[in-house]
Amino acid sequence: MTIAHRAAPYLQALPLTLILGVFLVVPIAVIVMVSFWDYDSIRIYPDFVTFNYEETLLSWVTWKTYLNTLKFTAIVWAITLFVGFWVAYFLAFHVRTATMQTVLFLVCTVPFLTSNIIRMISWIPFLGRNGLLNTALVDAGIVPQPLEFLLFSEFAVVLAMVHLYTLFMVTPIFNTLMRIDRSLIEAARDAGASGFQILTNVILPLAKPGIAIGSIFVVTLVMGDFITVRFMSGGQSASVGLMMANQISLLQYPAAAANAVVLLAVVLMIVAGIVRLVDIRKEL
Amino acid sequence: MPKAANIELAAVTKRYGTTVAVDRISLKIKAGTYCCLLGPSGCGKTSTLRMIAGHESVSEGDILLGNTVVNDLPPARRGTAMMFQSYALFPHLDLVDNVAFSLKMKGVPKAERREKALAMLGLMEMTPYASRRPAQLSGGQQQRVALARALITDPQALLLDEPLSALDPFLKIRMRAELKRLQASLGITFIHVTHSQEEAMALADLAVVMNGGRIEQAAHPRDLFNRPATPFVARFLGDHNVIEGRVATVDGDTARFDLSGGASLSAPAGPGVAAGAPIAIAVRTDKVRVGAPEAGHGFTGLVSNVEYRGSTVQVAFSVPGVDDFAVSMDEADYFRAPLALGDAVPLGWSREHVHLLGPG
Numbered sequence: 001m002t003i004a005h006r007a008a009p010y011l012q013a014l015p016l017t018l019i020l021g022v023f024l025v026v027p028i029a030v031i032v033m034v035s036f037w038d039y040d041s042i043r044i045y046p047d048f049v050t051f052n053y054e055e056t057l058l059s060w061v062t063w064k065t066y067l068n069t070l071k072f073t074a075i076v077w078a079i080t081l082f083v084g085f086w087v088a089y090f091l092a093f094h095v096r097t098a099t100m101q102t103v104l105f106l107v108c109t110v111p112f113l114t115s116n117i118i119r120m121i122s123w124i125p126f127l128g129r130n131g132l133l134n135t136a137l138v139d140a141g142i143v144p145q146p147l148e149f150l151l152f153s154e155f156a157v158v159l160a161m162v163h164l165y166t167l168f169m170v171t172p173i174f175n176t177l178m179r180i181d182r183s184l185i186e187a188a189r190d191a192g193a194s195g196f197q198i199l200t201n202v203i204l205p206l207a208k209p210g211i212a213i214g215s216i217f218v219v220t221l222v223m224g225d226f227i228t229v230r231f232m233s234g235g236q237s238a239s240v241g242l243m244m245a246n247q248i249s250l251l252q253y254p255a256a257a258a259n260a261v262v263l264l265a266v267v268l269m270i271v272a273g274i275v276r277l278v279d280i281r282k283e284l
Numbered sequence: 285m286p287k288a289a290n291i292e293l294a295a296v297t298k299r300y301g302t303t304v305a306v307d308r309i310s311l312k313i314k315a316g317t318y319c320c321l322l323g324p325s326g327c328g329k330t331s332t333l334r335m336i337a338g339h340e341s342v343s344e345g346d347i348l349l350g351n352t353v354v355n356d357l358p359p360a361r362r363g364t365a366m367m368f369q370s371y372a373l374f375p376h377l378d379l380v381d382n383v384a385f386s387l388k389m390k391g392v393p394k395a396e397r398r399e400k401a402l403a404m405l406g407l408m409e410m411t412p413y414a415s416r417r418p419a420q421l422s423g424g425q426q427q428r429v430a431l432a433r434a435l436i437t438d439p440q441a442l443l444l445d446e447p448l449s450a451l452d453p454f455l456k457i458r459m460r461a462e463l464k465r466l467q468a469s470l471g472i473t474f475i476h477v478t479h480s481q482e483e484a485m486a487l488a489d490l491a492v493v494m495n496g497g498r499i500e501q502a503a504h505p506r507d508l509f510n511r512p513a514t515p516f517v518a519r520f521l522g523d524h525n526v527i528e529g530r531v532a533t534v535d536g537d538t539a540r541f542d543l544s545g546g547a548s549l550s551a552p553a554g555p556g557v558a559a560g561a562p563i564a565i566a567v568r569t570d571k572v573r574v575g576a577p578e579a580g581h582g583f584t585g586l587v588s589n590v591e592y593r594g595s596t597v598q599v600a601f602s603v604p605g606v607d608d609f610a611v612s613m614d615e616a617d618y619f620r621a622p623l624a625l626g627d628a629v630p631l632g633w634s635r636e637h638v639h640l641l642g643p644g
Contacts, residue, residue, distance in 0.1 A: 186339050187372035191386030191437070192360030201388070205376045 028264075035257035044253050052258035062243070062259075066266070069239045072154075072229070073222045076161045080218050081211065083162065084169025088210075089203075091170075092177035105174065108167055120160050120231050127151040127159075152234025160232045165221050169214035176210030177203070212278035216271050223267050288315035288472045289350035289363065289440040291336065296345035298331045298497075305331040307497035308345065313475065313490060315440075318467050320484035321477045323494035324520070330445060332494070333477045337366040337443045349440060360386070365439035369446045371430040373418035379405060380414050383432045404432040424455045431466065441473040448483060460486055481521050485509070493517050513642050518566040525572065525609050526641065528564045531557055539563065540580065545604025550580030554640045564641040567633050569598070569612040574621075577632025585609055587627045599623060601631065 038047040056062050087108070095101045111119055126132045127150040134146035149155050180203065188198045226241030240263050247256040291313040298306035306328040313319045321329040334340035336347055338359035346353050354362045373382050380401045381388075387397035405411050408428040418426055427447060434442055447463065448456045464487055467474045478484055484491045485505045492502040493516070500520075501513040512518035515526045527549065529541040539553040541563045551557075551565045577583070585601030597618040601609045611631065623629060 181370065181372060183368045183370060183372035184374060187366070187368055187374075187433075188385070188389075190337065190339070190359045190366045191389055191433070192358075193385075193389045197389050201385070202374060 031257045031260050034254050035261050037254040037257075039252055039254045041251065043251075052254045053262070055255060056258050056262055065238045065240055065243050068237065069223060069241075072157060072161065072225075072239065073219055075158050076165065076222045077215060077218050079158070079162045080166045080169040081215065084166050084214060085173055085207070085211070087166070087170045088174035088177050088207075091174050092180075108170060111163075112167065116164060117227065117231075119164065120228055123156065123160055123163075123232070124151060127156060152232070152236060154233065154237055156232040157229055157237055160228050161222055161225065164228065165218050168217035168221065169211075172213035172217070173207055173210040176207045180206050208278045209280045212274050212280045215274055219270055219274075220267055223263065223270075290315050290348075291441060291473060291475070292346075292348040293332070293336075294346045294348070296332070296335060296347060297343045298328070298335060298340065299343040304497055306335070309494075309497075309499050310345075311492060311499060311502060313473060315473055316471050317489045318464070318474045318487055319476065319490040319492060320488035321475065321492050321494060322479070322481060322484040322488075322520075323500075324479060327494040328497040329477045329479075329492075329494050333366075333443050333445055333475060336441075336475060337364055338362050339366070360389075360437070363440040364443055365434035365437050365441075366443040367427075367430050367434045367445065367447055370450060371418075371426045373426060373429055373433070375418055378415050378417055379410060379421075379429050382418065382429060383436055385433060386437050400436060401432075404436045405429070407435075408432045423451045424459055427451070427459055428462075435470070439472065441475060442467075444474060444476040446477055446479070448478070448480075456483075463487065485521075493520060495520075511639060512566055515564045515566070515641050518639075518641060523569050523612065524566045525569060525606070526564055526566050527606050527609075528562065529605070531559050531561050531563050534559055543583075543603075543605030545606070547583040547603075547605060548580065549583070550635075551638050552635075552640055556643065557640070562643070564643075566639045566641050567637055569610045570596075571637040572611040572631055572633050574611070574613070574623075574629055575632060576630050578634070581635060581638070582630065582632030584628055584630050587623045587625050587629060590623065590625070601629065603631075 034044065035052055036048050036050065037052075038045040038049050091101055091104055095104060124131070128134070129146045129148070129151070131151065133150060134143075137143045138146060184202055184206075185198055188202045193201060224241050226239055226245045229237055229239040229242050230245070240259065244256045244259045244263075247253075247259065293309055293311045295308045295310055296306060297304065297308050309328075309332065321332060323329045331340055335342050338354065338357060342355050347355055349363055359366070374385065377385070380398055383404050384392075384397040384401035387400060388394075392400075402411065402414060405414055408431060410425065410428050410432065413421060413425065418429065421429065427450075430447075431442075444463075448459055451459055460483060463474070463476070476483075476487060488505050490502060491505045491508050493500045493508065495516050501508060501517045503511075503513075508517065509521055509523075512521060512524060515528065518524040518526050527543065529543045529549065531539050531541045532548065533540045534553050534557060537553050538550050539557045540548060540550050542548050549565070551563060557563055583603055585603040587599060588602045589600040591598040591600075592615075593612075595615055596612045597615055599611050599613060599618070601611065603609045609631075
């Protein structure tokens, strides 16, 4: 064994290590560091103070904001899971040909060719007070006056998030469903299982890793979201991300950093919980 | 003990779009028979099995179990159980839950179904592995679990789709013996799909040779081997030389026919044998002798290949007008006078070993 031989594996691992180091480890380290710094209204000072955390954790506003964010997360997670599972189920089990599956799956991804923000903003003319939906409803005589809750409300936030994030649920679930050996379903039918029993006893347990991965995507995305909440709630609702964005706009970087560290910890705990429940290694 | 039932197929047809996978086949399988559906891939044997199981709809015709037409019954209500080619064990369940699956679907309480499943696993000598997952088992063990899962429903017939194809050759032979023993002790009907004539020979009471969606011949393996009905059957079973020609003259019970290569042979006359008609005979490879033949019962061939097979030596000859011609010789006999490639050798057989084949 020459030195070159021994060094080869390390060299091979080097590029990824560098990328992860520069783009993941260093930024997080910087955020953690800044979260202990001091600040005033114009600049930040290197220091080691803990009041950024004290302020964050002991404030009633923070707790309310976290609860609100968790509420969004839970609602959006439940809806995207329901919609995503059935879309994936339809694609995997009801679409017969592989070509049609690919075509329909690509159709699902078409909205992703435009930016998040444009997709979000495009709801506004549809849902607004004088928007397409309200005009149509009023003209059809279904409601006497425009519905106010459609836009700039929590409803609008959830709707937009579901729209933005369902595909993150569809993709991993579709992937696991495609890997289910079709003879397992026949074997279940052979054993007398009804359609519903096949779903609960065979398909759902085997789709668990995909559901877990999709859930991790959706939970992390919704927990960190601020732009959707800002645009679709019209400033009437708060989220942790929005709180940080506001702190940053007030140049309170250390406070925002402390908030970010807390958010990261919360999200990691949720992810750890999901990974504990479901063995996602089977999927990877 | 589950009761076995007669199975009858009446002009059963399966169409996929415009292609006919199974073409009006009729077959009676007596209760307690070990039946093998045998044929090359695409011959319709698996479609036939899946129609009996209820995993494929019947396009035309009827399938009867006992006296019931089961065409429209769901798989679990037919009294059949299927063992799938790759065993289709549920990867997320341990062996007990795999075996107890159908009981769970029926709503049998947990303790009772686990007890029954453990008993069934015991029957298959799989008790020590009861809490394992299928992925932790070897191929042969998986097969036993699949058998246990199929048999826990007390089926009247067990349907096996190429059950041995996933196993290595040694295990194949062992599991084959186990299947046979199991069938004998349970007394229920087994229908076993295979493309291996060796497997069918070893197992079947009734071997059904299929080709192109039709049944070529259904008989006990011994009858099949000694009296193949068609050139296809003779070729598929192997160890037969099929010689095809055109009848020149029929004289009493003897027909003389010419090969396209010029040689003239004789065969017993039978139905359909008339001057000018095509004819095919089969001669078993172990019944051909090297040496000057009786008139009409032999020709000269050139040695084209020699294969050593242990107790026998298989010598292939090229003979004008015959596609494949091989002679299986006793090893010791062969090495007393070995042949070289290209040797011209007189080959002959006796009249009693000529078997007239029907039109294929």
